[in-house]
Amino acid sequence: MNYAVETKDLTRIFRVKKRRRRRSESKGSEQDVTALKDVNLRIEEGELFGLLGPNGAGKTTLIKILCTLLLPTSGKAYVAGNDVEKDPYPIRRIINMVSGGETSGYGLLTTRENLWMFSQFYGIPSKEAKKRIDEMLEAFGIWDKRNAKVRTLSTGERQKANVIRGFMTDPSIIFLDEPTLGLDVNASRTIRKFISDWVRETSGRTVLLTTHYMMEADELCDRLAIIDEGGIVACDTPRNLKKTVSKASSLMFEADYLRDPDKLKGIEGIQNFTYKHNGQMNRTLLTFIVEDESAVADIVSRIVEQGAKIHSLEKREPTLEDVFVSLVGKGLA
Amino acid sequence: MKENLRTLLGAGWLGWQMEANWTDPFLFMIYSVAKPVSAALILVFMYIVILGGVATESTAFAYIFLGNAFFIYVGQVLFGVTWVIHEDREHFQTLKLIYISPISFYYYIIGRAGSKILIATVAVVVTLLFGIFILGIPVDAFTMDWALLVLCLTVGMACLVSIGIALAGITFMTAKHSGGINEGIAGLFYVFCGVVFPITQLPAWGQSLGYAIPVTYWLEAMRKALLPAQQLEGTGLHGIENFWLVALLAVSALFFYFLSILIFRLGDYLARRAGKIDMTTAY
Ligand SMILES: Nc1ncnc2c1ncn2[C@@H]1O[C@H](COP(=O)(O)OP(=O)(O)OP(=O)(O)O)[C@@H](O)[C@H]1O
Numbered sequence: 295m296n297y298a299v300e301t302k303d304l305t306r307i308f309r310v311k312k313r314r315r316r317r318s319e320s321k322g323s324e325q326d327v328t329a330l331k332d333v334n335l336r337i338e339e340g341e342l343f344g345l346l347g348p349n350g351a352g353k354t355t356l357i358k359i360l361c362t363l364l365l366p367t368s369g370k371a372y373v374a375g376n377d378v379e380k381d382p383y384p385i386r387r388i389i390n391m392v393s394g395g396e397t398s399g400y401g402l403l404t405t406r407e408n409l410w411m412f413s414q415f416y417g418i419p420s421k422e423a424k425k426r427i428d429e430m431l432e433a434f435g436i437w438d439k440r441n442a443k444v445r446t447l448s449t450g451e452r453q454k455a456n457v458i459r460g461f462m463t464d465p466s467i468i469f470l471d472e473p474t475l476g477l478d479v480n481a482s483r484t485i486r487k488f489i490s491d492w493v494r495e496t497s498g499r500t501v502l503l504t505t506h507y508m509m510e511a512d513e514l515c516d517r518l519a520i521i522d523e524g525g526i527v528a529c530d531t532p533r534n535l536k537k538t539v540s541k542a543s544s545l546m547f548e549a550d551y552l553r554d555p556d557k558l559k560g561i562e563g564i565q566n567f568t569y570k571h572n573g574q575m576n577r578t579l580l581t582f583i584v585e586d587e588s589a590v591a592d593i594v595s596r597i598v599e600q601g602a603k604i605h606s607l608e609k610r611e612p613t614l615e616d617v618f619v620s621l622v623g624k625g626l627a
Numbered sequence: 628m629k630e631n632l633r634t635l636l637g638a639g640w641l642g643w644q645m646e647a648n649w650t651d652p653f654l655f656m657i658y659s660v661a662k663p664v665s666a667a668l669i670l671v672f673m674y675i676v677i678l679g680g681v682a683t684e685s686t687a688f689a690y691i692f693l694g695n696a697f698f699i700y701v702g703q704v705l706f707g708v709t710w711v712i713h714e715d716r717e718h719f720q721t722l723k724l725i726y727i728s729p730i731s732f733y734y735y736i737i738g739r740a741g742s743k744i745l746i747a748t749v750a751v752v753v754t755l756l757f758g759i760f761i762l763g764i765p766v767d768a769f770t771m772d773w774a775l776l777v778l779c780l781t782v783g784m785a786c787l788v789s790i791g792i793a794l795a796g797i798t799f800m801t802a803k804h805s806g807g808i809n810e811g812i813a814g815l816f817y818v819f820c821g822v823v824f825p826i827t828q829l830p831a832w833g834q835s836l837g838y839a840i841p842v843t844y845w846l847e848a849m850r851k852a853l854l855p856a857q858q859l860e861g862t863g864l865h866g867i868e869n870f871w872l873v874a875l876l877a878v879s880a881l882f883f884y885f886l887s888i889l890i891f892r893l894g895d896y897l898a899r900r901a902g903k904i905d906m907t908t909a910y
């Protein structure tokens with residue numbers, strides 16, 4: 295059986311052209327960006343698979359390659375067994391893509407017209423398409439915008455219309471690049487619910503979704519890959535991923551502004567730590583993942599050494615965020 | 628096939644929505660028709676001045692006039708096709724969505740270009756009517772060769788669209804809109820295809836180039852269809868039988884068709900490699 299998605303040592307390098315002409319300089323490869331490096335991934339049919347990673351990790355690049363928009367530099371990528379490089383056409387028949395935070399669409403058409411037009415590129419009979427579109431406009435709560443010009447829609451309404459565009463063609467595999475980016479809580483929830491219902495409604499439907507939101511990944515995905523700097527650093531179910539850090543616990547400190555938080559590195563018993571400054575409050579938030587809680591004493595004394603007061607200390611059960619921090623060495627937000 | 632038809636109609640409908648998106652149909656007519664018509668007429672009047680007052684009824688003048696009138700199609704179609712790629716990518720940001728849909732891109736382009744051809748047709752007809760009724764070019768509906776006109780107009784349009792497809796492939800690769808490409812090609816055709824002067828006036832290499840481009844045969848066929856009895860001599864194609872003229876047009880058009888597919892595929896591949904399909908220059 296074919297995997298819905300399979301990649302073998304998939305690598306993508308962006309060659310960034312230099313403005314300068316000088317030969318001696320143009321040889322250097324420091325200008326090249328390696329967006330993906332030897333990525334090996336297998337997504338089964340029927341999975342709701344998540345890609346989690348910080349900005350610039352290579353998530354969008356991977357999606358573009360799988361959507362046949364971009365060619366790999368080396369390595370292979372297969373969608374439903376078809377090579378993205380050699381057989382893009384059979385792939386295009388069974389996929390669709392939605393990316394968040396974009397403004398695409400023919401602004402001069404109405405929401406319904408815009409969707410209808412795209413449906414025609416997927417060979418859906420006109421009547422059937424209109425029926426589907428109306429149902430989905432209703433389901434996403436933008437039925438009242440059906441005859442509004444696309445250019446007059448709000449960001450969230452546009453995004454919902456975009457999601458409809460992706461799902462209305464009934465793809466076997468859908469690629470969602472941060473589908474809830476910039477949406478309010480309700481809209482995000484509507485879309486998340488739709489995605490998880492959709493994938494379970496009929497067997498054989500596959501979703502590959504990228505996100506920044508840990509909650510979203512945790513709640514939605516059957517399996518997750520954590521990607522950083524173009525490489526997959528972990529791939530498992532959210533539960534198993536959390537298990538890997540469960541012997542550790544996570545401690546959150548809120549202290550006065552720390553001039554030099556990096557000094558807290560290298561305390562024994564700490565698996566990883568991150569910090570965030572809150573300039574407005576003049577505070578620093580520190581998150582430690584500790585294997586051994588006796589490290590607390592050391593942490594406290596190091597903070598106090600810097601002349602800062604500790605305002606609060608909280609212990610949490612491990613979350614995906616902790617998994618991420620322990621693997622990548624930095625937070626997501 | 629049915630799916631391609633759906634693409635064609637969907638794209639055609641979209642193209643028409645865009646063209647007719649003018650709130651005022653009068654302004655729309657002015658912009659889409661009067662502009663190319665006046666551009667063609669300005670050129671014609673310039674020639675009258677330069678040539679020191681040729682009789683507008685003369686064969687030479689008819690040659691220039693008809694060449695310019697039909698050349699409206701070349702400019703409009705080539706511009707139209709490259710513009711479609713540009714505005715889909717930059718303005719609407721839909722090019723990537725269309726690109727990943729399971730369509731034949733050719734049908735999409737043909738569909739989008741359809742309304743442009745229709746509007747260009749109105750412009751050409753208006754120009755011709757002006758020439759016939761105001762300037763007295765002796766075109767006669769009863770002596771005209773309608774069969775030749777319809778046949779060659781169809782082949783000519785197909786040929787222009789396929790040249791447009793090649794330009795679309797090139798436009799794929801250029802992130803910025805390069806109005807230069809279509810204008811450059813159109814300019815090339817204007818010089819080498821016997822629009823205002825017979826290609827026999829060109830140096831030998833230029834003549835060879837002219838004979839290789841279907842537009843040359845197409846314009847000659849258009850003139851012959853409209854004025855069967857009044858043909859300029861020494862055009863290099865004078866006296867050729869209609870059958871052979873059509874055959875030459877068809878063969879060169881076919882050659883350009885295959886060439887354009889090749890160029891499109893190459894452009895498509897290079898654009899996909901460079902990641903230019905969804906690139907916006909964000910201006
Ligand atoms: N067309 C391009 N030219 C040059 N570099 C590029 C191009 N596209 C992406 N990159 C680089 O490749 C890397 C990966 O980018 P990508 O968009 O895949 O990240 P991402 O994981 O989607 O990030 P984000 O969470 O911010 O969306 C980045 O360093 C980016 O700057």
Ligand SMILES: [Mg+2]
Pocket residue numbers: 353354355471
């Ligand atoms: Mg991204």
